[in-house]
Amino acid sequence: AQSSQLEKLFCAPGNPGTMDIAENVSIEAEDIKALADFAEKERIGLTVVGPELPLTLGIVDEFESRGLKIFGPDQKTAELEGSKVFAKQFLERHNIPTARARIVDSPEKAVEVLDSGQFSFPLVVKADGLAAGKGAIICKDREEAEAAINLIMVEKKFGESGRRILVEEFLRGRETSFIVLSDGTNIFPFVTTMDHKAVYEGDKGPNTGGMGAISPSPFIDEDLFSQIMESIVLPSVTHMREEGRKYKGVLYVGLMLTEEGPKVLEYNCRFGDPETQPQVLRMKSDFIDILLSIVEENAGKKQIEWSPNASACVVLASGGYPQNYEKGKKIEGLEETSRIPGVTVFHAGTRYQNGEYYTNGGRVLGVCASEEDLSKTLEKIYTAIPGISFEGMHFRKDIGAVKEEGK
Template identity: 45%
Template sequence: MRVLLVGGGGREHALASGIAASPLLRKLFCAPGNAGIATLAECIPIAAEDVAGLVAFARANAIDLMVVGPEAPLTLGLADACAEAGIACFGPSAAAAQLEGSKTFTKQVADAAGVPTAAWARFEDAGAARDYVRTQGAPIVVKADGLAAGKGVVVAASIAEAEAAIADIMEDRIHGPAGAAVVIEECLVGEEVSFFALCDGTHALAFGAAQDHKRAFDGDQGPNTGGMGAYSPAPAFTDAVRDEVMARFIEPTLAEMARRGAPFRGVLFAGLMLTPAGPKLIEYNVRFGDPECEALIPRLASDLLEALHAAATGGLAQTRLSWREDHSMVVVMATRGYPGAYGKGSVIHGLPVAARQPGVRIFHAGTVAQGGEMLANGGRVLAVQGSGATLHDARDAAYAAIDAIDWPEGFCRRDIGWRALHERKE
């Protein structure tokens, strides 16, 4: 197969590594890619949101499958444009991508499908939103209704914090058009888990779970980020919980989307809270998580490309997945200042030495190769993944690689996996 992978982050580097290992692959392109992906694929200077450019390239280069990493091109209709051009696409239509593009839409689908979720209300008026928060009390969750690059959610510990979030989102528009409305939810309590299921519009296949760390600093302190680390498998997500989520969340959602005339194809990412009353849906996303993807792909023993193609073409009923028994941990290295303002262009030394550490893979998220050196070119820059027989071993491998990297302008959390490691007393 000739494959075009869309995106240029750590998630896409992980996907590229899995696709490149497939015996079905003839040629892999990536648009736009990054310095790490360039070792596995031919990188094409087409932006991930350039729908017309991507489809034109796919047509001109006889692409058999387009694999879409980020959510933005999906909400812009990339999968629809591929369908019109007769190109198989791993990713949902724009109508189905509303599951991530609109928090309100997700809540409506969940309610219609009987999916357990937090109590919620939607507001287009900031004053009405503030009145609701004062009535409900805190803690409470405030979400920008639209796409906000994973940063549009505030878990407010006080009414004042919730009111400030409403002002930031709706009045100051810190997330742009995504803040035209807010969804305000009850604050769920428990362990948060990311669960992924491949979908072909009719059938769903469990792809695995991971737990990530959203706060920037050790001890779950600091601002929310796109993710500072993850580990898989998640001890709290047992086989029984997986089966419950497939039966009560994923399958009813697929049925409801089909009923609405927007069958879901691609990967459905369920953000779950494991509450004392059972799992509840926090949100749906329509792509692999980042950095969860970097933790999951190294554990997959099956042919990734075969599975993605089956999801895109309606073949999941005949597809089975197998997984390695080892544990996986990812630690994200970010530029100092992230998720706020940060500089670009700092030099990263030591990557070849770090990559030679046993059980380690280094996925590039925001890098550029220039003048024989590797430069930081983003907020989250590297995803350092370690594998091991236990989560303790996976952690040791990841941090040994990080300690071999010489990048004074970078930082990472040193406590990834703390909850699971504490529970296991490893």
């Protein structure tokens, strides 16, 4: 995925991992004006937006109004992630498979929906807007549902994001993400992945942001891949364009693979962590070439070329994560391990100070490799991991293992 077109790379704000390949600039991702000023001053040829918040705040609109090239959906289009109400209404209006839901704008109406018995338990209560991944609450009974409604609409835990909520049917099945790039018309699917959200081996314990991932996914064969493209991704992109919201950027579709087929849980307008780490290791095409041609709207004949090899990522997490954990633990062996041929270590929660690396988050590092097959890939990663250590470090030793349905 490395590009010959790259002269210089800046990351704002970046992290100690990007420090080695880029110049980190201390501007926050939400500081749109400062970022646009910086891009103008440095004559940046292409800006690629990582997180969703600046997209929903209109960073693409700001850059484009100044004639700066930027990769990502504009503010109106990013509503697909920024508003779950918009996304649900969009899905319903176009008969794209998704969980049944009711949208309400007051706690009284929410309770009426509970009373109506349209949804059995468990059900899901979701805040409309962004809530840093905390706004979707699975409720196993009436009491929990009322507590969730109260938290979001009365206590206003997520502020304006909770002005409207969805009461949603709980879908059973295997959850997966499906990531593509789009220019609004053409779709460039990424290779499939399977991630492991639970903190402990055997997919036990509370969910995390993700403890590891492999590619390809053992659950998405060619037929299912085509079905997802045809029944979900293509209509999503096409109908967005028809509604005047040309989707240029990363489209991450969160899916539940149910007995009735794949259904949309939500859309994101960003890559997946950790899924995208094994994905990029398999990308053979020049990434900047693809991104630029999407921005310049001449990607029609392009294709992303992928390695047939497998790939994987194992996350090294802080002691206690996903509950309380301490930061600031010194990381040993990181540089040596990062230098092992075929091993790539991505930084998540790290801090660099006076030549040393320290932990600075729950998920600290992602140790990745891509080899001929999955077992060789995992062997490479698990042989490398003991080279790294920090107090409390834990990771799953069964990334890639397939857990049968039914828990």
